[in-house]
Amino acid sequence: DRAGVPEAVLADGKTPAEVAELAVTAIETTGRAIVTRLDTATATTVRERLDETAPDATVRWDDRSNWLVATTPAFERPSLDASVGIVTAGTSDAVPAGEAALIAEEMGATVARIDDVGVASLARTIDAVDRFRDHDVLIVAAGREGALPTVIAGLVDVPVIGLPVSTGYGHGGEGEAALSGLLQSCTALSVVNIDAGFTAGTQAGLIARQLDDART
Amino acid sequence: DRAGVPEAVLADGKTPAEVAELAVTAIETTGRAIVTRLDTATATTVRERLDETAPDATVRWDDRSNWLVATTPAFERPSLDASVGIVTAGTSDAVPAGEAALIAEEMGATVARIDDVGVASLARTIDAVDRFRDHDVLIVAAGREGALPTVIAGLVDVPVIGLPVSTGYGHGGEGEAALSGLLQSCTALSVVNIDAGFTAGTQAGLIARQLDDART
Amino acid sequence: DRAGVPEAVLADGKTPAEVAELAVTAIETTGRAIVTRLDTATATTVRERLDETAPDATVRWDDRSNWLVATTPAFERPSLDASVGIVTAGTSDAVPAGEAALIAEEMGATVARIDDVGVASLARTIDAVDRFRDHDVLIVAAGREGALPTVIAGLVDVPVIGLPVSTGYGHGGEGEAALSGLLQSCTALSVVNIDAGFTAGTQAGLIARQLDDART
Amino acid sequence: DRAGVPEAVLADGKTPAEVAELAVTAIETTGRAIVTRLDTATATTVRERLDETAPDATVRWDDRSNWLVATTPAFERPSLDASVGIVTAGTSDAVPAGEAALIAEEMGATVARIDDVGVASLARTIDAVDRFRDHDVLIVAAGREGALPTVIAGLVDVPVIGLPVSTGYGHGGEGEAALSGLLQSCTALSVVNIDAGFTAGTQAGLIARQLDDART
Amino acid sequence: DRAGVPEAVLADGKTPAEVAELAVTAIETTGRAIVTRLDTATATTVRERLDETAPDATVRWDDRSNWLVATTPAFERPSLDASVGIVTAGTSDAVPAGEAALIAEEMGATVARIDDVGVASLARTIDAVDRFRDHDVLIVAAGREGALPTVIAGLVDVPVIGLPVSTGYGHGGEGEAALSGLLQSCTALSVVNIDAGFTAGTQAGLIARQLDDART
Amino acid sequence: DRAGVPEAVLADGKTPAEVAELAVTAIETTGRAIVTRLDTATATTVRERLDETAPDATVRWDDRSNWLVATTPAFERPSLDASVGIVTAGTSDAVPAGEAALIAEEMGATVARIDDVGVASLARTIDAVDRFRDHDVLIVAAGREGALPTVIAGLVDVPVIGLPVSTGYGHGGEGEAALSGLLQSCTALSVVNIDAGFTAGTQAGLIARQLDDART
Amino acid sequence: DRAGVPEAVLADGKTPAEVAELAVTAIETTGRAIVTRLDTATATTVRERLDETAPDATVRWDDRSNWLVATTPAFERPSLDASVGIVTAGTSDAVPAGEAALIAEEMGATVARIDDVGVASLARTIDAVDRFRDHDVLIVAAGREGALPTVIAGLVDVPVIGLPVSTGYGHGGEGEAALSGLLQSCTALSVVNIDAGFTAGTQAGLIARQLDDART
Amino acid sequence: DRAGVPEAVLADGKTPAEVAELAVTAIETTGRAIVTRLDTATATTVRERLDETAPDATVRWDDRSNWLVATTPAFERPSLDASVGIVTAGTSDAVPAGEAALIAEEMGATVARIDDVGVASLARTIDAVDRFRDHDVLIVAAGREGALPTVIAGLVDVPVIGLPVSTGYGHGGEGEAALSGLLQSCTALSVVNIDAGFTAGTQAGLIARQLDDART
């Protein structure tokens, strides 16, 4: 761990061979390799190298959220007495929401997804209030105009982390409108970069660890 | 009128004397002068010139929304059988909301303000639903992250015009976050420029006139 | 319907399988599935899934404007006593203009296209004035410098919705010049995002519905 | 409170009279009025109105961080068993750091300032490590290139909230470089908008409250 | 002259004393001093210095377009057999239009202003066609959405130089929408920077000189 | 011709079939078809359609500058007594320079290319001064930092049109630095959009036509 | 010194009292206080505080380049065997050029100014080549389109540091065009931020110190 | 050489054949051809052409940093008594770091790489201090938030050139955050454009040459 955050390999800007080498080093050193933002070709290279060097490792690959986790049989994932809710408005928020869930889980938090509660159907958002209130910290994904985290933070009194999603076309598309909306939110959110599920997940995980400490 | 929109003098970028001259011409030609975005100094100049040239005119000046309207006793404002609701989240939306109200009224619509219903206190937003549904068309002002028009458009089935307001500081401040959020809205708004109360008011006025035509 | 707007699946950012599943749900629930911004591969997947699950549905696919509509035999499209004109300057405005037309039609409006009337040949624009005046509301597509909606709004007294098109290269390309020009228009347009034919069409449709109500 | 966040009046975009009225309402309703981003003229107006309406209130005004807090004798500030560290690189971070401190304190957290530890003198940054580790959550202010929060988050394992400060001139000035640097940070920060001390302070306060809950 | 363009002192970013010194040098060397973008205080300093050093010079100062020209009795302005038309949409285009006129005149061209022909009143634009066609080259000023140069270039077959004006507020304000619209124009304009009347005037002047050469 | 500019089909944003149809119409109506910005696939489609419909036409296709011109045997290209110089700094300016040359030639001007005279080797730039002075108007292409047009305009006294080229990577890449540099030039250039060889060529062609008129 | 760079107080974003306190500490600790970007009011406060606390210090204040340096009689400025040339195009480059000169001198370099050699008068630029070649390192200031550093770096073979200046209006104004042009330069410059004379001066000073080391 | 910088062919925006021709000319004229930013296809074309025209040349191709160097047996690379350190934070900085190393070496400097010392593991950064201090000038690559050059420049007293790397996604991605952070750095860096290893390498090489001159 690096100041509490599990070491993870960011595949962007690296060759498949480089990613695979870093994954091998990670599993050998810590018993776990986490790779994010990897495409199918890189995933294949990584799996092949892991097959050779850590044949008894368990490998999970999420080809929607583009992460891969490998653990040795000996590896023990931490387990925290704290829960993180991850909220999405619709299907297109799946990629970063899945990345956030992965990291928070690997840090040991209990993670639950609350999906399809976008404000375009406000009744559905409001119906979910109790599920929002069930968690110690919320990550709320926000594509397009990004109104959901603002609305939810007004309904709960736990910390809400806004996670802008690179959806939308035209002006403010690719998540820029969502990001700037979250930064301007009148309900006091903290924010991570567009599609930065990893960052949202680790922040939630760090808060969960503090709570676990306090509780135990 | 110019294709249905009352002629109005935009004071920005003109000297007080130029604005006054245009106002005098307007009242002489049409019986009414509308000046928008004028500061106190310009308002004074305009009033003085109107005192000289149209001493029996009625002059109204809104020093919060920065408009001035002068009408001769003979002038007859149109009256339309259609109503426009103008919604704001809070006090700082007052400037463009007041400008929008002015123009819609001068075009003859019945105009009502629905204030202080921002989504940070969602219960208050929801309590106002019936007031939103009372109108033929809504203008919803939106500063900061601009979530309100998206939420309202999901609750009503009349056309909603999003009016971004130049509030907020930092990234996406001065109304840019609100504008891009409205353009990205998942509830199908039409939009005008930041602080463009004039444009929002005229669009609502044009729709009101179509409805008045259809009704009478 | 969602506050008067027909539910539509936005294919961007979803896998073909996810889009197909949402389309199936839509047709099963409402008798109609509308999918926008779908590419050829997604269209194929959707058609195959619909063939299996709703074999008697009628499927229309526009591979220029990238939409697909499927309806069951039982589905009855609404029919409104109101007409929407959709104006383009040239061939490259076809994509969003076609999307706007689709939605306005699916909402029940009478829709007519008025094509190839760009201001570079102003005589042709002016010759079309009577066709512009034939409708209750106009959507005017605007690529490159986006002058056409401004010119038309100065000629008619019905509401004009400016629809910027992602044409043009270099500075202000991809529709950004058109969008900012429409927002600055001196003839009081309302505006939607670049290529947001869906939004323009629904706004026009909502106005059409208000007029239909008033007329009947 | 509004979902756990103390109600505060944002003075930007309001007239002094409006701000004063909102402050009076706040103190009458909740026993406390918090006003942020108010200039000297507004502060004077607010104090005068409070003198009239709540003559026994205690008023504190910070003319560097531009906030004012008034409390009635009966008001009891909450007190939480959790501590927030607020870190700055230098004198020019004082404005938002002071605003963040105010809000976290008003929410009941124990707040400590750790000043003048910018990375240009890295030895001083490193010498302060133990003071960083003394707190449950850190807010780290970041002007210019904004390297400090990244460096600190690499040294501690509590949640770090990056607070960009509107210093710096030229390209990336006014806090834009700091904001984008924090969003890109390789040490997994959560972030608030430029100068948004209020938001940083409330996020830290909400985490503090969760910890207090867990501890007591 | 510097490659055919009269030397002019740009007052921006210089102290009044520096501007005055450069003006004195110019009149002493060439018999003429042209100063652009000078405010009232600078104009006063320049006039005083010219009074002392060139007491018999003729000084003209335009406090709307912010230029000052001084010439000695001996100075002979060139005279070209070529004419430049300068077109504006409205009063707020006056500042750069006046600067453009000044320079073209000082280069010797015959200059005529064609004012108040903006496209919002298209009939007035079209009525002016013959006046547009009267000149060898046109400079067309363009504030807000900047549609006028595009429309005019479609009506005439002489070169049109688009001159964006820093009017308009909100997104694309301060002339940015006009500039990008002119760069995207479908009627093949050449363009100068926002408010760069000086540049537009010199380009027109250089074309006028070529024509004068060809004609005489 | 459209106000003096040869009609040209811009292939961007059109399907190959649409481009071909417009080309066929153009050659049938005017004896010439000019298509710009067409890729190889579109060029093939256009040639095939022209083979069928105008089998005796002469077709030229420039696959570097991406244009195609077809003329019937009967077509007579105009011929003007005026010359246009087109200057480039290096090989990567070839694309828009070739497009500019095409249009100026099709308008009838004498066109000469002056290549490889970038300011990085200033001696070579200066050696070319006489070749710059040989023409009535210059188009100067400008990639990367775009210094060449500024330097040349300081050396000649004919009108210079700056043509920014979409080269360069990183900040200000894709021609944005060149464009803004040309707009800021201290030697009074007129400018066209990035890669807008078409616009630069037509502007030069219009000036050439004016000179031809004056000379004959 | 801080890693070789003299400690300097940046006045931006600090109160006059804070600046004065930092200046007093600096002179007491190191025998010298350097303050940059201070306005007249701040300069007055600083001088008054220095008068009280270091009455025998020598104080120099440059109210054009906005810096102030105070040294005790005991202070010995270093002296390096290396020379820095600072080049400007015109009067408006004076502010950052003067700041750069100050710092390089305070670091001990021999500094010479080479003024008024902008490329608009290329002959003058070329005439100065020998003066450019006289120095070990050059700082070249660049306002407007910023062509001068590119041209000079092509003429000399010593390191050139480009210093963009916040001149110019409209698009790319305030030094943005110059900055992006320098970053794109085809003659391999290193660059500092807009108006960052301090940074340019220290970089030149550090190179001078390396050369002094090598020479002595 | 061109003012001390080895001539290099920038492959971007040129066809493979054009690049090959320029490489052939370079090796024939100077004994060496350097090509940067070339893809695999271009590299193949270049190698084939060199095989034909310079069969005895030595060709090195780096397919990670995308450069190719060919030298004739007779070519003698200069050799300088000065050393350049090139520092990276991680694997994804390899591309521009390798380009910088190439050019500095081809200019004759001794070049050493110091890799994997990013500030997220500050202990590793600090452990490398002696290796940083071993060189006459440092190039420090900086992706994501770009904190490394700022930290290092605070630790050493030689000139540091910041080289931003186009890593990172979302807001400030593609190197923009790193670039603006370096321009804002509080430790006085000079900077080159994003990914401009060529520029960084030549600046370091020019400083190295000055030092070699001073030393020998």
Ligand SMILES: Nc1ncnc2c1ncn2[C@@H]1O[C@H](COP(=O)(O)O)[C@@H](O)[C@H]1O
């Ligand atoms: N082409 C489109 N452009 C913008 N919004 C759309 C488009 N198509 C559908 N929508 C909206 O987006 C919603 C669907 O979003 P989703 O839940 O992501 O499928 C629909 O209900 C519409 O409000």
Ligand SMILES: Nc1ncnc2c1ncn2[C@@H]1O[C@H](COP(=O)(O)O)[C@@H](O)[C@H]1O
């Ligand atoms: N209003 C203006 N806008 C743009 N350029 C100008 C203007 N006035 C003068 N110039 C140009 O700027 C040069 C003067 O620059 P300077 O040496 O800073 O006084 C003149 O020779 C013109 O080329």
Ligand SMILES: Nc1ncnc2c1ncn2[C@@H]1O[C@H](COP(=O)(O)O)[C@@H](O)[C@H]1O
């Ligand atoms: N390469 C080009 N760049 C800019 N404008 C062009 C180009 N080629 C043609 N045009 C202009 O665009 C018009 C054609 O637009 P369209 O109707 O979309 O084919 C022509 O009449 C020209 O005015």
Ligand SMILES: Nc1ncnc2c1ncn2[C@@H]1O[C@H](COP(=O)(O)O)[C@@H](O)[C@H]1O
């Ligand atoms: N990778 C690179 N990045 C920036 N500039 C480069 C690069 N490679 C070469 N150059 C510069 O660009 C010039 C070559 O430009 P060109 O004539 O387009 O090949 C060279 O002389 C270098 O000054």
Ligand SMILES: [Mg+2]
């Ligand atoms: Mg809350």
Ligand SMILES: [Mg+2]
């Ligand atoms: Mg609705």
Ligand SMILES: [Mg+2]
């Ligand atoms: Mg109209």
Ligand SMILES: [Mg+2]
């Ligand atoms: Mg940490």
Ligand SMILES: [Mg+2]
């Ligand atoms: Mg024309």
Ligand SMILES: [Mg+2]
């Ligand atoms: Mg010239």
Ligand SMILES: [Mg+2]
């Ligand atoms: Mg050089």
Ligand SMILES: [Mg+2]
């Ligand atoms: Mg240092």
